Amino acid sequence: xxxxxxxxxxxxxxxxxxxxxxxxxxxxxxxxxxxxxxxxxxxxxxxxxxxxxxxxxxxxxxxxxxxxxxxxxxxxxxxxxxxxxxxxxxxxxxxxxxxxxxxxxxxxxxxxxxxxxxxxxxxxxxxxxxxxxxxxxxxxxxxxxxxxxxxxxxxxxxxxxxxxxxxxxxxxxxxxxxxxxxxxxxxxxxxxxxxxxxxxxxxxxxxxxxxxxxxxxxxxxxxxxxxxxxxxxxxxxxxxxxxxxxxxxxxxxxxxxxxxxxxxxxxxxxxxxxxxxxxxxxxxxxxxxxxxxxxxxxxxxxxxxxxxxxxxxxxxxxxxxxxxxxxxxxxxxxxxxxxxxxxxxxxxxxxxxxxxxxxxxxxxxxxxxxxxxxxxxxxxxxxxxxxxxxxxxxxxxxxxxxxxxxxxxxxxxxxxxxxxxxxxxxxxxxxxxxxxxxxxxxxxxxxxxxxxxxxxxxxx
Numbered sequence: 001x002x003x004x005x006x007x008x009x010x011x012x013x014x015x016x017x018x019x020x021x022x023x024x025x026x027x028x029x030x031x032x033x034x035x036x037x038x039x040x041x042x043x044x045x046x047x048x049x050x051x052x053x054x055x056x057x058x059x060x061x062x063x064x065x066x067x068x069x070x071x072x073x074x075x076x077x078x079x080x081x082x083x084x085x086x087x088x089x090x091x092x093x094x095x096x097x098x099x100x101x102x103x104x105x106x107x108x109x110x111x112x113x114x115x116x117x118x119x120x121x122x123x124x125x126x127x128x129x130x131x132x133x134x135x136x137x138x139x140x141x142x143x144x145x146x147x148x149x150x151x152x153x154x155x156x157x158x159x160x161x162x163x164x165x166x167x168x169x170x171x172x173x174x175x176x177x178x179x180x181x182x183x184x185x186x187x188x189x190x191x192x193x194x195x196x197x198x199x200x201x202x203x204x205x206x207x208x209x210x211x212x213x214x215x216x217x218x219x220x221x222x223x224x225x226x227x228x229x230x231x232x233x234x235x236x237x238x239x240x241x242x243x244x245x246x247x248x249x250x251x252x253x254x255x256x257x258x259x260x261x262x263x264x265x266x267x268x269x270x271x272x273x274x275x276x277x278x279x280x281x282x283x284x285x286x287x288x289x290x291x292x293x294x295x296x297x298x299x300x301x302x303x304x305x306x307x308x309x310x311x312x313x314x315x316x317x318x319x320x321x322x323x324x325x326x327x328x329x330x331x332x333x334x335x336x337x338x339x340x341x342x343x344x345x346x347x348x349x350x351x352x353x354x355x356x357x358x359x360x361x362x363x364x365x366x367x368x369x370x371x372x373x374x375x376x377x378x379x380x381x382x383x384x385x386x387x388x389x390x391x392x393x394x395x396x397x398x399x400x401x402x403x404x405x406x407x408x409x410x411x412x413x414x415x416x417x418x419x420x421x422x423x424x425x426x427x428x429x430x431x432x433x434x435x436x437x438x439x440x441x442x443x444x445x446x447x448x449x450x451x452x453x454x455x456x457x458x459x460x
Contacts, residue, residue, distance in 0.1 A: 006177055009166045013109045013136040016163040022106065022134045025084045029077055031131050031160070036073045038159045039066065039124065042151060046120055049147035053119065054241060055286035055317075064241065065121040068398060072125050075400035075417055076132040083132065083421040091431070098433040104425040106134030107208070108184035113175065113198070115190045116144035116288055117244040117338075122189045122212075123152055127165065129420030135185070136164055140178055143171040144288050183207055185424065189246075192336075192409060210413030210423050212246070213406050214336050217365040218357065219249035219393065220379065222350055223258050225369035230391070231265035234342075235273055237367070237393025239320045242285035243296075243340035247365040247387075247394050250337055251326070253353065256346040263324055263344060267307045270320045278319050279312045286316040287339060293318070296339030299332040308340075328356075350375055354382060362386075362408030367393050386410050 021027065039046070043066055050061040086103040110130050114123035123141050130137050139156070141149040153167040168174055179201040188198045189212040202209045219237075221230055238249050254262050270278070278284050287293040293316045300309055300321060308321035318340050326332060326343040333343060347353055350372075366385040370376055376390055386406040387396050397404045397416070405414025415423045441447070 006168060006174075006181065009138060009162055009168070010109060010181055010183075012163040013138065013166065017106075017108050017136045022136060022164070025081050028080055028084075028132055028134055031164075032073055032077045032080065032128060034159050035124070035128060035131065036070065036077065038155050039069055039073065042155050045151050046148070046155075049145075049151045050120065052147040053116070053145040054244070054288060055284070055315075056241065057283040060241070060283065060285070065118055068121050069124045069128070072400050072416065072420075073128045076128050076421070079418070080132040080421070083418060084134070086430075095431060095433070096439065097437055098431050100429070100431050103428045103430055104133070104422070105428055107424060107426055108135060110135045110137055110185040110187065110424060111178060111181075111183040112137060112139045113178070113186070113188045113190065114139065114141050115246075116142035117241060117246065119145035119148040120152065126187050126189075126415060126420065126424075127156075129415055130187070130424045131165070133421050133424035135424055138166050138168060138178070138183070140168045140170075140175060143169070185209070187415075187423070188212065195411070210405070210415065211411045212404075212413075212415075213364065213409070213411040214246040214338070215361055215363040215406070215410040216250040216333070216336055217247060217363040217367070217385070217388075219252050219367040219369070220353060221252060221254040221258065221262055221369045222372060222375055223255045224371040224375070225258070225391075226371065227258060227261050228265050230369040231262060231269045232273075233392050234367075234369075235266060235269040235320070238342050239270070239274065239284075239340050240394065242287060242318070244285070244288065244338055245394065246338075247397060248338075249342075249365075249367055249393055250363070251333065252342060252344045253356065254344055254346050255350070256348055259324075259344065259346050263306060263322065266322055266342070270307065270322070274320055278308075279310060279315070279317050284317070284320075287318060288316075290316065292338070296337065296341065299335075299337060299339070299341055301326075301330060301332065304330070353379075357383060362406070362410055364406045364410035365389075365394075365396070384408065386414075 046066050047058045047061045050056040086101045088101045091098055091100040112126050119142055127137055141152050149169055153169055156165050156167050182205045186202050186207055186209040192213045195211045195213045234249055274284055275281050297311055297318055304323040304325055306322050306324045308319035310319040321341045323343045326345050362384045364386040366383055366388040368379050369391050384407055389396050400417035403414035403419030404416045405411055413423055
């Protein structure tokens, strides 16, 4: 894909959008139905691609990617008509006679840049939201997940003309070329480092953007937690997709009095869920590539490993690993892990949690395992984070009824369902003033008598 091709695609999409073709709600819903049917058609092929790229089993691929995509598209098919309607609002007496309303409108030509860890879900979900909102789309899937990117290109090319939805494949060269172009809106999912570059480029054109990033998401366990259930759910959330989940519990912050019990139960759960030889488990995924494999494995401190720590370099697999007696200065605590390593830190008193987290970057997710209502209330009120769960992990992103997004260093903006429609829309505020009467008090020459008092009453 050369620069000229990119320019041609962007220009053709601008013309297509300006023709008004995407504005009809009927058209949007028809396109969403086409997308839904295409995903169903290629469901088996998508599953095989996810296995090739990330070692995902068919079940995990459907549970965490294809199934969620179908759910989001179905939700948008059902609700787009309602979301696209103008919303009438109260009109002040001073604007008599008129009506006021808010009208959602598509941005226009949008760019969606997706990551490799959930390459199908995090590409098609925002595309569905963008289509529902009435935009044209240029999508750039990750080069690190080539099998899935190839299926995405095949699916979308068959489904839509390039002047409506276009796929740009390639690597850093293509990413850089796209970011130099002027779009009406940019949606990016990926690392904080690349997110900063995206924001620098969008700032050059004053282009609005949503950034879905990541960070070190804490998982807090207090002494009131149901430890066995907590361990079961933490192991699920941490080692799903071999730990390569942006909202995975990055580390455990456990009350010291229950730490040993929690570690014991976590080990029990790893064996139950992944077997005695997880590296041979066909349902256990792999690290995306050799570069990330070496980075993740380099974060393991062998002297602190209480379970796991093994690897298969040929298969790019690292055992589900638990590290105990970890400190904030250890290498594993200096960056987002994005792999199957679970560091465990402790606190003595629950109030220490706020002191430990207050100066840390705002995470994409936070999880609390507790039966203490005071702790639950305080954590949700006092801590700043994108979203999370009480007594579970990860599942908060698996619904179209709640927006998903970060805050501060973990991102800006959110999507899914109504929030996704809103993310890809600009809401116009409109006053429709009637012509059958015209109040005189706002016009010069100003009169301080009766009209002045009348205006004062109207504006109160």
